[in-house]
Amino acid sequence: MKIARSRITNQGQVSIPAEVRRRLGVAPGSILEWDQEGATIVVRRAHRFTSDDIHQALFPDAAPATHSLEDLEQGIRRHIRARHARR
Numbered sequence: 001m002k003i004a005r006s007r008i009t010n011q012g013q014v015s016i017p018a019e020v021r022r023r024l025g026v027a028p029g030s031i032l033e034w035d036q037e038g039a040t041i042v043v044r045r046a047h048r049f050t051s052d053d054i055h056q057a058l059f060p061d062a063a064p065a066t067h068s069l070e071d072l073e074q075g076i077r078r079h080i081r082a083r084h085a086r087r
Contacts, residue, residue, distance in 0.1 A: 003017070003019055003020055003023070004017035004019055004020055005017075024044070024045045025045060026045050030045060030046075031045070031046035032044065032045060032046060033045070033046045057079055058072070058075030058076060058078070058079055059075055
C-alpha cells in the first residue's frame with residue numbers, strides 16, 4: 001500500500017510527507033533508523049528504551065524483580081550473544 005512519494009534533492013535530502021510523519025509519530029528533531037531487510041529498505045522511528053523494556057529483553061520469563069549485578073551482566077551477555085549470533 002503506497003502512502004506517499006518523496007523526491008530526493010541534489011544534496012541527498014528528502015522531505016517526509018505529513019501522513020508518514022503522523023503515522024510514525026515524528027517531529028523536527030526525531031531520529032529515524034534506516035535498515036535493509038532483504039531487497040527492501042525500511043525506515044522507522046528510533047526508540048528510546050525504558051528500564052522495563054531492557055528488563056523484558058534480558059529476563060523475558062521473569063516479572064520485574066531485584067537482580068544482582070552479576071545476574072544483570074549475565075543477562076546482557078546472553079542477549080548480546082543471541083542477537084549477534086552468526087546464522
